[in-house]
Amino acid sequence: MAARWDTWVGRFRPRNGVIRRLALNRLDARLSLVIMRRTKKGPARMISRLSAAGILAVAAIAPAFAQSAGGTPAARLSETEARRVETLIARALDDDTAWRLVEGLTTEIGPRLAGSAAEARARDWAVAKMKALGFKNVRVETFEMPYWARLHESAAIVAPFPQPLAVTALGGTVGTPEGGVVGEVVRFETLDALKAAPSTGLEGKIVFVDEKMTRTQDGSGYGVAVAKRSGAANEAGRRGALAAIIRSVGTDSHRNPHTGGMRYDEGARRVPTAALSNPDADQLARALAHAKEPVKVRLDIAVEAGETTTSGNVIGEIPGETGEIIVIGGHLDSWDLGTGAIDDAAGIAITMAAAKLVGDLKGKPKRTIRVVLWGAEEPGILGAKAYAEAHKDELARHALAAESDFGAGRIWRLQTRFGDGALGKAALIASALKPLGVGPGDNEASGGPDVSTLDKAGVPVIELRQSGWDYFDLHHTPDDTLDKVDPDDLKQNVAAWAAAVYLASELPGGFRDAPAAAVSP
């Protein structure tokens, strides 16, 4: 992605000091649109880079832009607001605070499984960083949760084509008996096909749900694919199967299986469940197609599970002038396989760095900016639930909530869930983000997993949607490491968040229609 590998292959007519050039990267042969702004002195400065895929995506949603623009009357920022937004963006694009936070957390803590000693070390780390960055009221709000950790896991085809398979236990699974289980594999193309299978015939067998996930920019392929993470084990258990294995919920083709949380149905017969990497799922499907006899697999999983352990949310604030609160943040825990760089050290770093930039402006913000680093998101937004419970009496004072939890890719769209009367403010924020290549989206945002509890309680939310083309190549795998984060993309994120958070803290009147909106679904 480095600019030094760019060859300019085309340029558009400059407009208002903005230069747009087509660049061909000699290293990875990708075409991109580079948007630069003239500076008074020195060379033009890059402010955005859009991949060819991004260009096509923007073209595809252009009609939605027009519609959205038509629905809201043109509005303008005040001169002060516009100047401060410009200052924040310029500072963010030149600031490596977020990078240093991602690097620090992933290096000095590494993986930080919910409820583990590593997650506790991450809380200490985060408290120290928040204090060092000048946040006020820095504290940890602890809560109790059940504990689960993997001890070991392996799988192999034992007949007729003996060979190992790359596998990972899904979070929450039970283990196998010691030494593992061996069973004939029965493959289902989709979870629905397994659901449609008769209630007998799978006793003592290993169910294999081979459903593939679709790659999309907005991550919409995940919702469909993730159902098998719990569904395969529950359907298999109901039918007397030995175990359930699934094709990873992920879009890459590396031997790195994707883990993720699963949950047994109430009162269900609990069978062990694990995910094969995509190439291993391909291999098992081929083995079934080639074999003239039953294909047998050994699955061996050992886990550690306990009734209770401690997790916590780390909180720090930029205090405002009024009692209103804006909550932003990311989650501090990660799955254990990688170092949680994109999921979700990036989200923590982006929101901390953005809040700090707003806090560095002269004077207090109108509303308090509260950064929450949620604990135990991965096993089921446990930190978010604890926060909503602990703060239920002040939820009416929550003016807005937003989480960054979709990696470290460039932001391409602003989405909101505001009251109808506040949609003009969504357009205002969108106009401020335009120079960063962020387009306006719809008013159907959920705000991110950890603010979904607040969204449900009627707190308005925004979502700064990141490009998710490669997110599910990395998410929940050993490959979720620092090298996958692009420092320039991270800066674009901080710039967008700083501008949005600043306006969210200043725009008068809030984002609900009326106080009653606070209790509507």
Next chain:
Amino acid sequence: MAARWDTWVGRFRPRNGVIRRLALNRLDARLSLVIMRRTKKGPARMISRLSAAGILAVAAIAPAFAQSAGGTPAARLSETEARRVETLIARALDDDTAWRLVEGLTTEIGPRLAGSAAEARARDWAVAKMKALGFKNVRVETFEMPYWARLHESAAIVAPFPQPLAVTALGGTVGTPEGGVVGEVVRFETLDALKAAPSTGLEGKIVFVDEKMTRTQDGSGYGVAVAKRSGAANEAGRRGALAAIIRSVGTDSHRNPHTGGMRYDEGARRVPTAALSNPDADQLARALAHAKEPVKVRLDIAVEAGETTTSGNVIGEIPGETGEIIVIGGHLDSWDLGTGAIDDAAGIAITMAAAKLVGDLKGKPKRTIRVVLWGAEEPGILGAKAYAEAHKDELARHALAAESDFGAGRIWRLQTRFGDGALGKAALIASALKPLGVGPGDNEASGGPDVSTLDKAGVPVIELRQSGWDYFDLHHTPDDTLDKVDPDDLKQNVAAWAAAVYLASELPGGFRDAPAAAVSP
């Protein structure tokens, strides 16, 4: 790579029925040059696709083309030769024999470590396939070799930032004492830096050689980087270190470390040695930079090693009219981490499929085409040495040798090592490969690892150089699996090999200068 994702973004003026269009792939945003030929009926048919990187590479070596073309007088194939070359290319581009062989070997055998039971199963598989494809004189020539296999391996930073590291034992290493060793890590930027270190000061420590590999099209970065695979352990052993770890000899950024053979110096103190994946090497280097105290790592390796086991070369022939022999092939063994799809099921499949196509032509070839599937290439071309020894009396009748052992990428260059008097024939073969996007190269070929013994004995060699841009992302890793092979690229390989092997079997007079060349170095 699928054409259905192409958007045409430009076209060149058609020449001689050849259409060249620029395509932008909507899925991966890559630009490529698609070369198509008009057909009498129906749509134009793709004959080659060049990535933007490939276009730039071809442009970069264009001066070499011109030079090479200047050095050899223009020559033409006879009408029969030209027609048969055209037939072979057309058939190859429509033939999935190679794909089915790669799929079969990687699925039904999977990993096939030299000297293992899996390699023996692979020999049985290969004999059956050769017979089914109509090869004659199919046989196995066995040889004895020392045995080495990994049992388990793990590594972790134990202080001050405890976390696991993705590691793999290098082939031939000794194990650690049970439970592993723990030592302070001392990092060296390069192998040369370690060599320059004093002979004391590393006692009881773990040496970490962090040298990076350069990505190149021709794989030239490998020679430099691979020295540390043996060098780190030998230099560490000499200095009393506990163990040696290296950054993987590879260019990817996944948590899949690269294995590969290492050898201890004669009489050396043998210390265990292993490779970290590139992201883990980055992580360890960062941990050293962040730590305010020594960084300690635990390395735990168990291996199995034996004096002797059996391996073998599988041989099949398309018998020719004369006593002369052309040897082509790939190696049957693979490292144990992946299924050896690109290293080297692809090479086996390409050369078998190409030889079969030549064998399917009417009449016998002039020279015998012998396909050799070498055993035990990875631990040090043991099959090649056994072949050269077993066949030493007929090496003078070996007219030409060539191996496919650089993955499954498209062929972009023909290289030879012919006698000066035979260079016109190199130009003839090159002219036949031109429609496939293959350019002429120099006369400095080595022919591939398993024919290096023949090259040294004076047997002329050719090399059909494959694009190696991503070869060292996959080579010797768990990621060397079938999904990394592009069926269309494989067909281009088979087409080039079929044309080259056909001409090598027919062109009169051979490729040496004179019989004496048979014993020159």
